[in-house]
Amino acid sequence: MDKQQLTTFKLLFTSVISITIWGMLIWQFNHEGVPSHYLFQNPELPELSNWWGGLILPALSWFTLSRIQKTLLSLPNEHAVQHAKKVAIQFIIALAYGAMLSYAFVHGYKSFTSVMFPAILAFALFFKVYKEEFILGFVLSMSITFGAILPMMFGIIIAVASFIVHAIAQFIWRGVKSLTTKKQLN
Secondary structure (H helix, E strand, O other), rough: OHHHHHHHHHHHHHHHHHHHHHHHHHHHHOOOOOOEEHHHHHHOOEEHHHHHHHHHHHHHHHHHHHHHHHHHHOOHHHHHHHHHHHHHHHHHHHHHHHHHHHHHHHHOHHHHHHHHHHHHHHHOOHHHHHHHHHHHHHHHHHHHOOOOOOHHHHHHHHHHHHHHHHHHHHHHHHHHHHHHHHHHHO
8 A cells, every 4th residue: 555545545535525415415405404403402502503514524534534544654565454454344333333323313212322322432441442443434424313513522522431441441451461470470
């Protein structure tokens, strides 16, 4: 993988996201109007328009893909290809997870959504779900239902919380591993 290929992919991906979100916003504007959402579904809190998605989603795509590109360029070519496949799989998993969460919310499966959101922190015990590809997939899939701002805010909260959970879990794991190694040496 070279820089030109990655830059072309980043440009193409961001262009597709931009065209998709702007196409959806224009369609909404010409039909029922561009919807807005309230924080925590409370009309007393600020109203957030889906128009923000026209800026947030392309910017988020470009930013996260730039960080992924930087990581891939720092790896030897054979590792970069393997890592790119891993990133793509993680992105698809986050995309599917966000889509399931959105579907469950829209269709009123509150018991399911109340488990899915905190389950992300359980996954953080074992996986780095705070990584760019997870956040991008999660935000993109949920933005169709909730606009871009709410998923972005929840994505940031999830990233910070899952980073903390993962760091603590790894710290504990290294401590346990160190203790068992010391006992085996004695």
